[in-house]
Amino acid sequence: MRTAISTIGFDADDTLWHNERVFKLTQDRFADLLGDFTDREHLQERLLSAEKRNIHHYGFGVKGFTLSMVETAIEVTKGHVPATVIGEILDAGRDMLSHPVETLPHAQETLEALRGTFRLVLVTKGDLFDQERKLAQSGLDRYFDAVEIVSDKRVDTYERIFRSHGDGPEHAAMVGNSLKSDILPALEAGSHGIHVPHELTWALEQADEPESGPRFHRIADLSELSALLGRLK
Known part of the structure:
Protein backbone atom coordinates (compact mmCIF):
# COMPACT_ATOMS: atom_id res chain seq x y z
CA MET A 1 0.00 0.00 0.00
CA ASN A 19 -3.22 6.70 31.98
CA GLU A 20 -5.65 9.40 33.07
CA ARG A 21 -7.77 7.03 35.10
CA VAL A 22 -4.72 6.29 37.28
CA PHE A 23 -4.49 10.03 37.96
CA LYS A 24 -8.24 10.10 38.67
CA LEU A 25 -7.94 7.30 41.23
CA THR A 26 -5.09 9.14 42.92
CA GLN A 27 -7.06 12.39 42.99
CA ASP A 28 -9.90 10.55 44.74
CA ARG A 29 -7.40 9.21 47.28
CA PHE A 30 -6.01 12.73 47.71
CA ALA A 31 -9.51 14.11 48.34
CA ASP A 32 -10.12 11.49 51.02
CA LEU A 33 -6.88 12.47 52.77
CA LEU A 34 -7.82 16.17 52.82
CA GLY A 35 -11.53 15.66 53.50
CA ASP A 36 -11.31 17.22 56.98
CA PHE A 37 -9.89 20.46 55.57
CA THR A 38 -11.83 21.23 52.36
CA ASP A 39 -14.43 19.87 49.97
CA ARG A 40 -13.54 17.90 46.84
CA GLU A 41 -14.51 20.58 44.34
CA HIS A 42 -12.37 23.27 45.95
CA LEU A 43 -9.47 20.85 46.36
CA GLN A 44 -9.66 19.90 42.69
CA GLU A 45 -9.62 23.56 41.66
CA ARG A 46 -6.56 24.27 43.81
CA LEU A 47 -4.75 21.17 42.56
CA LEU A 48 -5.39 22.06 38.92
CA SER A 49 -4.08 25.57 39.56
CA ALA A 50 -0.94 24.14 41.13
CA GLU A 51 -0.40 21.75 38.22
CA LYS A 52 -0.77 24.56 35.70
CA ARG A 53 1.61 26.75 37.69
CA ASN A 54 4.20 24.00 38.10
CA ILE A 55 4.36 22.51 34.59
CA HIS A 56 7.11 24.94 33.62
CA HIS A 57 9.13 23.89 36.68
CA TYR A 58 8.51 20.14 36.94
CA GLY A 59 7.25 19.18 33.49
CA PHE A 60 4.52 16.65 32.78
CA GLY A 61 4.12 13.38 34.62
CA VAL A 62 3.69 11.73 37.98
CA LYS A 63 6.52 13.44 39.82
CA GLY A 64 5.27 16.92 39.04
CA PHE A 65 1.73 15.83 39.91
CA THR A 66 2.89 14.50 43.28
CA LEU A 67 4.71 17.72 44.11
CA SER A 68 1.60 19.67 43.13
CA MET A 69 -0.47 17.54 45.52
CA VAL A 70 1.97 18.28 48.33
CA GLU A 71 1.87 22.00 47.56
CA THR A 72 -1.93 21.98 47.42
CA ALA A 73 -2.17 20.13 50.73
CA ILE A 74 -0.01 22.77 52.39
CA GLU A 75 -2.08 25.54 50.82
CA VAL A 76 -5.57 24.30 51.74
CA THR A 77 -4.55 23.46 55.31
CA LYS A 78 -2.77 26.82 55.71
CA GLY A 79 0.42 24.98 56.56
CA HIS A 80 -1.12 22.61 59.09
CA VAL A 81 -1.18 19.46 56.99
CA PRO A 82 -0.05 16.52 59.16
CA ALA A 83 3.23 14.85 58.25
CA THR A 84 1.35 11.56 57.99
CA VAL A 85 -0.78 13.03 55.18
CA ILE A 86 2.33 14.20 53.32
CA GLY A 87 3.66 10.66 53.68
CA GLU A 88 0.43 9.25 52.25
CA ILE A 89 0.65 11.63 49.28
CA LEU A 90 4.20 10.52 48.55
CA ASP A 91 3.10 6.89 48.81
CA ALA A 92 0.32 7.60 46.32
CA GLY A 93 2.85 9.04 43.89
CA ARG A 94 5.09 5.98 44.21
CA ASP A 95 2.08 3.74 43.65
CA MET A 96 1.36 5.56 40.39
CA LEU A 97 4.92 4.92 39.23
CA SER A 98 4.46 1.18 39.67
CA HIS A 99 0.84 0.90 38.50
CA PRO A 100 0.31 -1.93 35.99
CA VAL A 101 0.03 -0.86 32.35
Missing part, protein backbone atom coordinates in the same frame (compact mmCIF):
# COMPACT_ATOMS: atom_id res chain seq x y z
CA ARG A 2 1.53 3.31 -1.10
CA THR A 3 0.21 6.55 0.34
CA ALA A 4 1.43 10.11 0.70
CA ILE A 5 1.91 9.22 4.35
CA SER A 6 5.09 7.33 5.13
CA THR A 7 5.41 7.97 8.88
CA ILE A 8 2.88 7.65 11.65
CA GLY A 9 3.41 9.14 15.08
CA PHE A 10 1.54 7.66 18.01
CA ASP A 11 0.84 9.30 21.32
CA ALA A 12 1.13 6.87 24.25
CA ASP A 13 -0.93 7.86 27.32
CA ASP A 14 -4.66 7.32 26.73
CA THR A 15 -3.99 6.51 23.08
CA LEU A 16 -2.17 3.18 23.42
CA TRP A 17 -2.68 2.54 27.15
CA HIS A 18 -4.76 3.85 30.01
CA GLU A 102 -3.20 -1.78 30.55
CA THR A 103 -3.24 -1.28 26.80
CA LEU A 104 -6.31 0.12 25.14
CA PRO A 105 -8.46 -2.02 22.84
CA HIS A 106 -7.05 -2.56 19.33
CA ALA A 107 -3.65 -1.00 20.15
CA GLN A 108 -1.51 -4.08 19.54
CA GLU A 109 -3.40 -5.39 16.52
CA THR A 110 -3.31 -1.96 14.87
CA LEU A 111 0.43 -1.55 15.35
CA GLU A 112 0.97 -5.09 14.07
CA ALA A 113 -1.05 -4.31 10.94
CA LEU A 114 0.82 -1.08 10.20
CA ARG A 115 4.34 -2.26 10.99
CA GLY A 116 6.41 -2.65 7.84
CA THR A 117 4.14 -0.45 5.75
CA PHE A 118 4.84 2.78 7.63
CA ARG A 119 7.58 4.06 9.88
CA LEU A 120 6.04 4.02 13.35
CA VAL A 121 7.27 6.57 15.87
CA LEU A 122 6.14 6.84 19.48
CA VAL A 123 5.90 10.51 20.50
CA THR A 124 5.14 10.91 24.18
CA LYS A 125 5.77 13.48 26.87
CA GLY A 126 6.27 13.03 30.58
CA ASP A 127 8.82 11.63 32.99
CA LEU A 128 11.53 9.73 31.11
CA PHE A 129 11.80 6.76 33.47
CA ASP A 130 8.04 6.35 33.83
CA GLN A 131 7.39 6.52 30.09
CA GLU A 132 10.15 4.01 29.42
CA ARG A 133 8.67 1.72 32.09
CA LYS A 134 5.17 1.90 30.64
CA LEU A 135 6.38 1.28 27.11
CA ALA A 136 8.36 -1.79 28.19
CA GLN A 137 5.50 -3.18 30.28
CA SER A 138 2.99 -2.59 27.51
CA GLY A 139 4.85 -4.97 25.20
CA LEU A 140 4.37 -2.49 22.33
CA ASP A 141 7.97 -1.31 22.12
CA ARG A 142 8.86 -3.87 19.44
CA TYR A 143 6.52 -2.22 16.94
CA PHE A 144 8.24 1.17 16.85
CA ASP A 145 11.05 2.27 14.58
CA ALA A 146 11.81 5.17 16.92
CA VAL A 147 10.77 6.47 20.35
CA GLU A 148 10.75 10.17 21.24
CA ILE A 149 10.07 11.13 24.88
CA VAL A 150 9.79 14.91 24.86
CA SER A 151 9.26 17.62 27.45
CA ASP A 152 6.36 19.10 25.48
CA LYS A 153 4.65 18.76 22.13
CA ARG A 154 4.88 21.85 19.96
CA VAL A 155 4.94 22.59 16.25
CA ASP A 156 8.73 22.47 16.14
CA THR A 157 8.64 19.14 18.01
CA TYR A 158 6.72 17.48 15.18
CA GLU A 159 8.76 19.21 12.48
CA ARG A 160 11.96 17.87 14.02
CA ILE A 161 10.69 14.35 14.70
CA PHE A 162 9.08 13.79 11.32
CA ARG A 163 12.17 15.07 9.53
CA SER A 164 14.47 12.90 11.65
CA HIS A 165 12.40 9.74 11.38
CA GLY A 166 10.55 10.23 8.11
CA ASP A 167 10.16 12.25 4.95
CA GLY A 168 9.03 15.44 6.65
CA PRO A 169 5.83 16.49 8.43
CA GLU A 170 3.82 16.74 5.22
CA HIS A 171 4.25 12.97 4.77
CA ALA A 172 3.33 12.12 8.35
CA ALA A 173 0.25 11.58 10.48
CA MET A 174 0.00 12.00 14.24
CA VAL A 175 -2.46 9.81 16.14
CA GLY A 176 -3.57 10.78 19.63
CA ASN A 177 -6.30 11.56 22.12
CA SER A 178 -5.24 15.13 22.96
CA LEU A 179 -6.38 17.84 20.59
CA LYS A 180 -4.07 20.33 22.30
CA SER A 181 -0.87 18.27 22.23
CA ASP A 182 -1.28 15.62 19.56
CA ILE A 183 -3.49 17.14 16.88
CA LEU A 184 -3.34 20.93 16.70
CA PRO A 185 0.48 21.33 16.65
CA ALA A 186 0.86 18.42 14.22
CA LEU A 187 -1.65 20.03 11.86
CA GLU A 188 0.21 23.34 12.11
CA ALA A 189 3.43 21.52 11.25
CA GLY A 190 1.75 20.29 8.05
CA SER A 191 0.98 16.72 9.09
CA HIS A 192 -2.29 14.85 9.22
CA GLY A 193 -3.85 14.81 12.68
CA ILE A 194 -5.94 11.77 13.60
CA HIS A 195 -7.93 12.31 16.78
CA VAL A 196 -8.89 9.26 18.85
CA PRO A 197 -11.02 10.61 21.73
CA HIS A 198 -10.64 9.06 25.17
CA GLU A 199 -13.34 9.09 27.83
CA LEU A 200 -11.02 10.88 30.28
CA THR A 201 -8.99 13.91 29.23
CA TRP A 202 -6.96 16.02 31.64
CA ALA A 203 -8.36 19.55 31.87
CA LEU A 204 -5.07 21.08 30.76
CA GLU A 205 -5.11 18.96 27.58
CA GLN A 206 -8.55 20.05 26.43
CA ALA A 207 -8.95 22.26 23.36
CA ASP A 208 -11.55 23.08 20.74
CA GLU A 209 -11.69 20.84 17.71
CA PRO A 210 -10.23 22.46 14.60
CA GLU A 211 -12.39 23.40 11.68
CA SER A 212 -12.84 20.65 9.14
CA GLY A 213 -9.95 20.31 6.75
CA PRO A 214 -8.35 17.67 4.53
CA ARG A 215 -5.70 16.81 7.14
CA PHE A 216 -7.89 16.57 10.25
CA HIS A 217 -9.58 13.24 10.95
CA ARG A 218 -11.48 11.68 13.80
CA ILE A 219 -11.93 7.98 14.51
CA ALA A 220 -13.85 6.27 17.29
CA ASP A 221 -10.98 3.95 18.23
CA LEU A 222 -7.81 2.46 16.82
CA SER A 223 -9.68 -0.30 14.98
CA GLU A 224 -10.64 2.34 12.38
CA LEU A 225 -7.10 3.59 11.75
CA SER A 226 -5.99 1.17 9.03
CA ALA A 227 -9.11 1.81 6.96
CA LEU A 228 -8.67 5.56 7.29
CA LEU A 229 -5.06 5.37 6.14
CA GLY A 230 -6.19 3.29 3.18
CA ARG A 231 -8.51 6.12 2.15
CA LEU A 232 -5.71 8.69 2.37
CA LYS A 233 -3.83 7.34 -0.65
